Amino acid sequence: SSSELQPLPLMTVYAASKVYLKSFSEALRVEYQGSGITIQHLSPLFINTKMNAFSYRLQTSSIFVPDAETYAQNAINTLGIVNHSTGYWAHGIQYFFTIVPPMWVRTYIGNHMNKVFRRDYLSTRSATLPVL
Template structure:
């Protein structure tokens, strides 16, 4: 097991969705929190709620992690607070949906910068503290990580990176007292689809709180990855049972935009 009491946990994308659900559950468990997101107003409102409800200290850092140098600024801000981090939860991210060349290229590049670049940089910067304190990292990936997803090509590829990266670090650092988990939810009831669009959702949406509880349980068990939901688990295994070409074609049929939605898509903060 892993006792979060008194531990310092950094949560990115911490103002809403899965990030806020992590913050609420960890505050209940007695962790000291540093919440990172773009909206300082939302962060401060959540911090006040958690401090009043659980008596824990919650610091906030308003930063757009897709911007150049943002990860280093977050790391410096945490150091300026005099904190050593026990656990890093890389939850910030967003998705784009639509035919590849109809989605703005700058937006897709921002998607890569946030989902991959910032995640790698933050992991790199905080890992020395985490190793000294025998803590860990939770990377929020997705069931999209297990197969190609037409019309969400960049998002799925970014989450495939997160899954592979996390499993590699799990194997590399497990003998050094560091836990690394890739948490892979399917569609989750969060503001994620406010920008990605409801057409990007597939299957019944899970509660963010259920995803978080599973993630913390898997983290405590030192799992390398965990998929939320039986149907999502079966879907994640499909590329082992069928050819990758078959799975990609099937995914394309399921995800193909309706004619009215074919023209464009934008992204959203990761649940």
């Protein structure tokens, strides 16, 4: 996940686990190099799945938020070609523009985005809670 690219306030454990997975994948790739086993690290951005149901903004497929099938078809095409990929061409563009700013800017933007997503979730949740 591209959550590995910067600290993500409000998603601290999730982002930290993605940093771990990147390091783990890269180390395994070197350990198994030459064994015939392909180890590739994927860093997707947002994909329209139930995992992102916390925000209506991510529940409509678009060029930058593909559905799972579109993402998987594209990601499979990178297997065995590159060691690291976003798996989807439009995510590659987003990835590039994500890593250009310094870390503090990326962290600030991530914090702002997560606050927006939290508001989306809380407004959806409060709309579905029964009134007592």
